[in-house]
Amino acid sequence: MHKETPAVRDGILTAAATALIRDGVEAFTISRVAAEAGLSVGGLRYHFASKQALLEGLIDHAVGGFDQALERAGDTPGARTRAYIAAALPGEGSGRIAAALVATVAVDTSMLAILRRHFERWQSMIEDDGIDPTTSTMIRLTMDGWWLAAFADLAQPDAATAAELKSRLTRLIDEATDA
Structure with a gap:
């Protein structure tokens, strides 16, 4: 047993x-x-x-870090959008998580529906982040693209450019909270 x-x-x-x-x-x-x-x-x-249950568990496990980051962010305007940036930044283990998510969907395309529900929930959370929803959505989409570029090794930015990108995205949030 x-x-x-x-x-x-x-x-x-x-x-x-x-x-x-x-x-x-x-x-x-x-x-x-x-x-x-x-x-x-x-x-x-x-x-x-079942294999289906294992794949669902793999998706839930992979997105758990995003969920935890957004839940811990708090209610300060822009906090969840900042947390999304930090959670999505390419780094330790994020490429492995991205690869597992993409591969899981490749094994069973019905898993894409589960992944879509997670992204819809995250989108709702950052749209209701106390800042302009267009700004938070633009930042989410930027981070999603950055995350995919890291996964597929698609001309990722060097360390200096990555730091400047993060700084500019953070300034957008600061500007949106000052407005």
């Missing part, structure tokens, strides 16, 4: 992301993820009854 603990679930989800990124969409199976996690197929199925 397997214990249902967050650590075991997190280990399975990490193994799923690793297998998906390393082996590709075509090779993504419950048995491969179980082997990567050091579990039997039955042990994995105790936590995730």
Whole structure:
């Protein structure tokens, strides 16, 4: 019998992301993820009854950092938009998260609907951030593009340019809160 603990679930989800990124969409199976996690197929199925449940868990796990950042941001005008910038900035682990999300959608396109719901919720949160919704939306879309560029290694900005971009986006929020 397997214990249902967050650590075991997190280990399975990490193994799923690793297998998906390393082996590709075509090779993504419950048995491969179980082997990567050091579990039997039955042990994995105790936590995730199906491949669909595993993919949904992978998306929820991957977007958890965004959720936590936006929830912790508080109600100060512009706080959630600032938190979105910080959460979306390419950095430690963000490329892996992006790759897992894109690969999950590639395995099962119905997962795109789940991802869309997360983005719609985030959009609502930053539109209701106490600043001009057009400004917060422009910043969200900029960060989404930056995040995708980091994932696909599409001419990412160098460190100095990245710092200036972050500074300018932050100034837009400051200007919107002063208005």
